[in-house]
Amino acid sequence: MTAEAAALCGRGLAQSFGGRLLYRDVNFDVAHGEVFVILGGSGCGKSTLLRQCIGLLPPSAGSVELLGCDITAAAPDALAEVLRRIGVMFQSGALFGSMTLLENVMLPLEMHTDLPLAARRRIARLKLGLVGLADSVSLLPAEVSGGMAKRAAIARALALDPPLLFLDEPSAGLDPVTSAGLDALILELRRDLGLTFVVVTHELASILAIADRCLMLDHGAQGVIASGDPRRLRDESTDPKVRGFFRREAA
Numbered sequence: 001m002t003a004e005a006a007a008l009c010g011r012g013l014a015q016s017f018g019g020r021l022l023y024r025d026v027n028f029d030v031a032h033g034e035v036f037v038i039l040g041g042s043g044c045g046k047s048t049l050l051r052q053c054i055g056l057l058p059p060s061a062g063s064v065e066l067l068g069c070d071i072t073a074a075a076p077d078a079l080a081e082v083l084r085r086i087g088v089m090f091q092s093g094a095l096f097g098s099m100t101l102l103e104n105v106m107l108p109l110e111m112h113t114d115l116p117l118a119a120r121r122r123i124a125r126l127k128l129g130l131v132g133l134a135d136s137v138s139l140l141p142a143e144v145s146g147g148m149a150k151r152a153a154i155a156r157a158l159a160l161d162p163p164l165l166f167l168d169e170p171s172a173g174l175d176p177v178t179s180a181g182l183d184a185l186i187l188e189l190r191r192d193l194g195l196t197f198v199v200v201t202h203e204l205a206s207i208l209a210i211a212d213r214c215l216m217l218d219h220g221a222q223g224v225i226a227s228g229d230p231r232r233l234r235d236e237s238t239d240p241k242v243r244g245f246f247r248r249e250a251a
Ligand SMILES: Nc1ncnc2c1ncn2[C@@H]1O[C@H](COP(=O)(O)OP(=O)(O)O)[C@@H](O)[C@H]1O
Pocket: 017, 018, 022, 040, 041, 042, 043, 044, 045, 046, 047, 048, 049
């Protein structure tokens, strides 16, 4: 894969906080149309790596190329331009409780476009339809299930038609059936809209269901301990930690 063809490249990424190294030497490429999963135990740096990828945290070392732009070297204008072209659902990706699902999805359109109200409304309805919430647009977040709220947050991330979506632990706290429904939605959006996904999750069933490739971080190793096709990692890895995770074996 050439650098230009990739949706996202990380090169030699490292992060330290207060002199303590979290990870170093993290390298990856995400191709357009791929579902790429970042996994690893709690506190290993998954969300930190994601924040580096979306320009919220300048890496201690290394570089990130996002949709063809080196965001670690870009001028503020160029950075803003490229960040407008990605969709993000944060780990704490709560909707605004006082706004309906429709108003939540309209928000990015209000902030980033000059579209008139009727157009913003129509687009937001379309996005909610894409995630299966056409009949729930007028409900408040407190009036819908956890799975529906996650779907609405994905619709909000889709508001500006990004080719690339970042989802941080989309199925955290959801039951297995609802979680499988979100996996199916991710694959459907990829198939129908050609979207690229970078998903942080440590749920094995989700990883096996959605990931074309994955990157496994480890706290003790201060970096990547495995990368590639999750099925191959499950079947062929000899690393005890990797086997432990993918085969549910005691490490
Ligand atoms: N801004 C920060 N300042 C200091 N420490 C941080 C900061 N962000 C994250 N950390 C620490 O880095 C580690 C990894 O955090 P995080 O990336 O959120 O892990 P994960 O998402 O894999 O659970 C944690 O120990 C966390 O406390």
